[in-house]
Amino acid sequence: MNAPLLRNLMPTPGQLALAAQLAAGGTRTNAGITYVDASAYTSPERHVAEQAGIFAHVPLVIAPSALLPQPNMAVPHDGFGKPLLIARDKDGNAQVFLNVCQHRGTRLVEGNDPVCASRLICPYHAWSYTLDGALAGLPRPDSFPRLDRHEYNLKRLPTREAGGLIWFAFDEAADFGEAEALGHDFDAFDLTGQHLFRRRTHDVAANWKLIMDAFLESYHVQRLHAATIGPFFKDGVSTGDHIGPHQRSAVGREAALAACEAEDWPTLRSAITYTYQLFPGTVLIVSPDYMNLMVLMPQSEGRVLVEDFMLIPEAPATDKALAHWEKSWNLLDAGVFAGEDFRAAALGQQGLASGAIERVTLGTLETGIRNFHDAVEARL
Incomplete structure (x- = not known):
């Protein structure tokens, strides 16, 4: 995103706080090892309960x-x-x-x-x-x-x-207060003013929570994404917090991590990738110059549709600009998301469905996953 377009935008206190934590080396936790039962991803009864207890009621x-x-x-x-x-x-x-x-x-x-x-x-x-x-x-x-x-x-x-997102609910009594509160965060990125460049729906043979898990930790970035986006980020330097049941996280880019100490919003935007995990099943990744919105739609315990929207500051005005955005789209949607994240989720589903392990083990760099599953359990 061009810096002049950001000059009139103001970050929220929460966004600035995450930047300050990144500049200080990220968040450290001593939570220790925790676990998630494998059945949370493989049980048909669990899928039915999530649809009835969560997706049928929340925004x-x-x-x-x-x-x-x-x-x-x-x-x-x-x-x-x-x-x-x-x-x-x-x-x-x-x-x-x-x-x-x-x-x-x-x-x-x-x-x-x-x-x-x-x-x-x-x-x-x-x-x-x-x-x-x-x-x-x-x-x-x-x-x-x-x-x-x-x-x-x-x-x-x-x-x-x-804040640039359309929410709905099947339940007439659904409370949209937290959704509207998040709008202030998204206004800082001018999400409302973005142009939709591309959209695609992926049919992934995995439980929807395995997709969410991938965007709730940075532990895998240097490993799974070693040949694509991994080199851009500092391993293990991340931070995050909560907005109700939703999570907000930030990772620093390797080449610009020192800029996280700046108070200038365009400078911070160039140095930090913010990610929002909107409960229950939406991910917004705010890269320095574009955004990806992913909406997860569970179909069964082992299948989820993921609609990926790529948003850019304005419609491409030249062939050069079009080629630039096409390259970014192909790298993220087909390469990183489909070729790496979604593939890893499908492989995980195969392994969990085999019964080889009874529980998933989470380390201290995966506390976002722990928080997410706790939120799911609380809703059920």
Whole structure:
């Protein structure tokens, strides 16, 4: 990200505190060795319990705001087990609906690509809806005497847009307070102003928690990523804290670690990669010049969909800029994430499912994983 774009942005006290801890050598812990039962990753009953006790109730990130950059846009979304529709109405408000016509239950919008239209028209009987979910029209209205159109609006789910992310919940009583509080952190990165460069959904043969585990510790970076991004980071120098059930961590880049002592936000951004683990299953990685948002959608105890969004400061204006971002996208999405992190998770799932070990062992550089699993247990 260009420094001039950061001059008017202000870091939060928490972000500055993590930078100061990195400058001092990172966080040290004497927590000792802890364990996670292998069944937490392999039990079908556990998967059902997590879906019923966590994903059915808590706020979930579904997409970055940049997925819908203009009013009157909609994107179908099927990753969370029900047909959903992410929409931005004519006034610019984000909404999440069930993607179901209220006449006969037909799926309203097909595919998974963005649709730009002032009305969404059912392919069966052509009932139409505006992007705020209101029933706008129907053919032969005389055949539905005394029909109250307000009773046939699309079914809206609780939705909040904060700090450049769109959250929703299946539970009407879900509390979005922590999601809105996180928005202040994301405003410091201008997440709302980012451009969506690429998105891709990966189908990974692993439990969703194995994916989360990979982004909750830096112990693996110099090993798993030795041929890609490992050389950029200082081994074992990291720090982190909590925002409710969510975790915020930071690692220093090897070549710029001394800059962590600076108080200038653009300088800090060039030296630090911030990572946010948004409970239950979202990861935001804020690199110095771009961001990756990963939304995890568990399908079974051994399968998860991971949608990766790459966000950049502005749309590429030249072929050189396009080539630069394509290189970054291919390095991270295909190389680091799919080729290394997701592959390691799938190999871990194979090993755990074999019954070879009864528990996973966590060291002092993996305390973020311990905190995450404690949060899962607390919700269950």
